[in-house]
Amino acid sequence: MRELKLMKGNEAIAHAAIRCxxxxxxxxxxxxxxxxxxxxxAERPWESTGxxxxxxxxxxxxxxxxxxxxGCGKRVLTSSSSPGVSLMQEGLTYLAGSELPCVIVNVVxxxxxxxxIQPAQSDYFQSVKGGGHGDYKLITLAPASVQEMADFxxxxxxxxxxxxxxxxxxxxxxxxxxxxxxELDEFKxxxxxxxxxxxxxxxxxxxxxxxxRSVITSVQLDASVQEDFNHKLQAKYREVEENEVRFEKIMCxxxxxxxxxxxxxxxxxxxxxxxxxxxxxxxxxxxPITLYPFPVKELQELAKQVKxxxxxxxxxxxxxxDVRLAVNGKVPVEHYGRFGGIMHSxxxxxxxxxxxxxxE
Amino acid sequence: xxxxxxxxxxxxxGVLSMGKILAYSGVMQEMEVSWMPSYGPEMRGGTxxxxxxxxxxxxxxxxxxEFDTAIILNxxxxxxxxxxxxxxxxxxxxGNGISHHPTRKDITIFRVDATEEAARMRSIKxxxxxxxxxxxxxxxxxxxxxxxxxxxxxxxERHHHLIPMNEKAxxxxxxIVNTVEx
Numbered sequence: 147m148r149e150l151k152l153m154k155g156n157e158a159i160a161h162a163a164i165r166c167x168x169x170x171x172x173x174x175x176x177x178x179x180x181x182x183x184x185x186x187x188a189e190r191p192w193e194s195t196g197x198x199x200x201x202x203x204x205x206x207x208x209x210x211x212x213x214x215x216x217g218c219g220k221r222v223l224t225s226s227s228s229p230g231v232s233l234m235q236e237g238l239t240y241l242a243g244s245e246l247p248c249v250i251v252n253v254v255x256x257x258x259x260x261x262x263i264q265p266a267q268s269d270y271f272q273s274v275k276g277g278g279h280g281d282y283k284l285i286t287l288a289p290a291s292v293q294e295m296a297d298f299x300x301x302x303x304x305x306x307x308x309x310x311x312x313x314x315x316x317x318x319x320x321x322x323x324x325x326x327x328x329e330l331d332e333f334k335x336x337x338x339x340x341x342x343x344x345x346x347x348x349x350x351x352x353x354x355x356x357x358x359r360s361v362i363t364s365v366q367l368d369a370s371v372q373e374d375f376n377h378k379l380q381a382k383y384r385e386v387e388e389n390e391v392r393f394e395k396i397m398c399x400x401x402x403x404x405x406x407x408x409x410x411x412x413x414x415x416x417x418x419x420x421x422x423x424x425x426x427x428x429x430x431x432x433x434p435i436t437l438y439p440f441p442v443k444e445l446q447e448l449a450k451q452v453k454x455x456x457x458x459x460x461x462x463x464x465x466x467x468d469v470r471l472a473v474n475g476k477v478p479v480e481h482y483g484r485f486g487g488i489m490h491s492x493x494x495x496x497x498x499x500x501x502x503x504x505x506e
Numbered sequence: 507x508x509x510x511x512x513x514x515x516x517x518x519x520g521v522l523s524m525g526k527i528l529a530y531s532g533v534m535q536e537m538e539v540s541w542m543p544s545y546g547p548e549m550r551g552g553t554x555x556x557x558x559x560x561x562x563x564x565x566x567x568x569x570x571x572e573f574d575t576a577i578i579l580n581x582x583x584x585x586x587x588x589x590x591x592x593x594x595x596x597x598x599x600x601g602n603g604i605s606h607h608p609t610r611k612d613i614t615i616f617r618v619d620a621t622e623e624a625a626r627m628r629s630i631k632x633x634x635x636x637x638x639x640x641x642x643x644x645x646x647x648x649x650x651x652x653x654x655x656x657x658x659x660x661x662x663e664r665h666h667h668l669i670p671m672n673e674k675a676x677x678x679x680x681x682i683v684n685t686v687e688x
Contacts, residue, residue: 264545415567
């Protein structure tokens with residue numbers, strides 16, 4: 147039996163982390179995600195499951211503690227909001243370069259700079275196009291409800307260890323701060339050292355006699371070795387793109403137009419669909435659940451059916467570039483969105499659809 | 507049935523906790539619920555508001571710009587939210603500190619003078635429960651028994667002895683809420 151509770155998205159992240167058997171959380175407080183660590187501290191999992199919860203001295207320290215924990219094959223996570231995640235970018239590229247599995251939660255707020263503390267989706271580029279230096283990718287999941295905030299924690303750990311790659315949960319202030327009903331999974335035990343030794347031989351557990359040394363590093367002084375390694379990384383990303391695309395289609399079957407939206411914006415667009423359909427406009431939505439890998443094939447299929455697409459994001463237009471790349475000029479693709487911490491209303495989205503797509 | 511409610515007033519009036527109790531009551535009644543607060547620096551001594559949606563189906567947008575019911579507890583919130591009530595909707599307000607009373611003729615307006623009543627009852631902290639009583643009288647979206655269950659869920663156990671006092675305040679709110687003719 148799963149347990150039914152009413153809680154904030156941020157609280158759901160914390161409860162889900164404890165319940166799925168995470169080994170450690172390292173973080174530094176920042177609005178609008180501070181409830182993640184507050185909840186972990188209140189739950190005191192170090193007394194029950196043995197999970198470590200630590201407030202680091204900064205976001206830079208947090209992400210490097212994650213590197214250390216992940217290097218030992220432990221399931222570790224951190225969370226922050228936009229300015230804090232910017233500070234973590236060096237750590238993220240080192241994690242990707244060392245092929246270390248971990249989970250990072252970004253509860254996005256308005257930027258650039260210190261910005262506002264209200265919800266935004268303006269960290270899309272940073273999450274899916276790199277953020278740090280070098281050719282690397284973060285598998286990026288975008289929850290659109292408190293339930294998904296909970297469910298995506300364990301999923302993220304599974305993907306992180308399957309591909310030995312950092313996984314980003316890209317949320318925002320609205321999903322983090324709102325309360326909804328959520329069903330939590332049962333408590334699962336943390337991995338034992340024996341389990342890690344047997345299943346994740348790359349982890350640095352201490353070399354035993356006769357074993358090969360596990361080396362975790364992102365430095366290759368020989369460029370040809372680096373190129374070979376980068377080919378290996380790219381092959382891994384192609385595998386991720388082949389196997390891990392996740393999305394939800396809402397009322398697409400008879401749609402003349404679609405919204406492409408994720409996270410809180412996708413929730414707003416669901417209401418916009420109700421309003422537009424009441425006016426006789428046949429609109430549906432493709433909601434990417436994974437932002438990387440992006441649902442390219444699904445958009446290509448929909449481009450054969452619909453007359454236009456509106457990418458609705460709480461940003462000046464970021465995901466719209468990936469939608470345009472996917473449909474490659476087949477149908478008009480436009481962007482609409484409020485930003486800087488202001489959220490568009492369902493009605494504003496319908497007006498934008500009428501003006502930018504249907505009006506053409 | 508879907509009821510989209512905004513509760514708006516000053517930080518410290520118990521706006522967010524009233525919303526939380528309402529949302530928990532919905533959960534007890536096996537409804538879908540969402541509770542979306544305004545959060546930010548404006549909360550400190552400024553305005554605070556929360557959108558609560560109760561529905562028997564999956565809730566689409568937790569973020570709304572028009573509402574079935576607005577519960578308005580200060581002048582700033584009146585200035586902002588009176589116009590955001592859907593035509594045919596409901597506005598409930600506390601007259602304390604209100605200088606510009608609502609004027610719309612296409613909505614139903616109720617007044618619940620909870621500040622005054624809470625002072626008379628000598629329990630200023632039950633202010634928000636008197637307001638909740640006013641709402642439940644004119645819009646019985648959740649049953650009283652589920653509100654009590656909701657109170658139990660949202661209050662820490664050490665405060666459960668205060669539930670009868672809260673129940674009394676809700677009942678009092680139901681008695682004092684009045685229709686306002688514009």
